[in-house]
Amino acid sequence: MLGNAQPAIAAFAATVVQWQLRAGRRGLPWQHTRDPYRIWLSEIMLQQTQVGTVMGYYERFLARFPTVQDLAAATQDEVMPYWAGLGYYARARNLHRCAQEICQNWNGSFPPSADEIMQLPGIGRSTAAAIAAFAYGQRSPIMDGNVKRVFTRYFGIFGDPSVRATEKCLWETAQAVVDAAPPDLDMTAYTQGLMDLGSSHCARGRPDCAACPLATHCYARLESRQAELPTPKKKKQSGQRQCAMLILQKENTILLEQRPSPGIWGGLWSLPQFDDAESLRIACGNMGVEVATERKMAGLQHVFSHFKLHIEPWHIVSDQIETTEPRPNQAWVSLNDLPATALPAPVKKILDGLFLA
């Protein structure tokens, strides 16, 4: 699995630190704080999500929930609008649960070590290590996509990084680097520097080895195998699904339905969804609503990480809907309240097109 080169490990961490302090990122909103709450929030938002996407969400979330106590005191329905559009909504649900655990079991303070932090919901090994490194200076190595790119290239680690054996090798290497570093290692700069390097000079497409501080002993550069590392994942074909969504409008309101957890969009409020137009028509009939074919809107496709969804929206306007009470997981929502409602991205797109035009 390892390449032939014998890369220098003794000076690795110090080199990263020096480069970070000189050329790394400095102005990100979650840097320059040791508040575990702010660090934790940023790490959760940044899971599988690009920095630029997170920025606005981070500021809005912190303004509404400035402390872990504020977050714990809120309801999940109050939290979800601040996550809507970011994706992977289990992160928000776990974040909320985690805040309550911290307030109930840890007296409102984060656990003092990465091992204990990792026991909390939504926090895995890498996120726990990042929080402990940034908040406490603990020498706990992280292993995210950036670090995987730097390490597989520098140390010549072949094999899909998501496969257990490769992953194990990466973690052991990361630990070995920290163990080989001097006792006064600046853990904040090291951790940040690794990610900065992975997202800049050691980016996936065309790595800029000429500018990289690790180039002299980097396996991939020395062997000209940058394009092979990290070993790409084997791609799995993604399926396609189809659905009909109902925009049922009664005067100034529409009918929304809260999605179950776990599951796609769990906790968000979405349009009533059916496998096909016929099922939608039957449901409308049960409410005494006729569905004319001309109510069908232009379809759209929404791409998830694991499948593509073809959505056929139907806009039904009726002020004489027979239902007295909506189902427990349904609600009539005023059009004025839509901007503050936790809507899935494609649903927001549909409703914006309909009611903001």
Added chain:
DNA sequence: AATACGTGGAC
């Protein structure tokens, strides 16, 4: 081990 879980940026 393999799959579920969102959305958008980059090329």
Added chain:
DNA sequence: TGTCCAAGTAT
């Protein structure tokens, strides 16, 4: 257009 994948975790 399609493909890859991003500061991953839970099951």
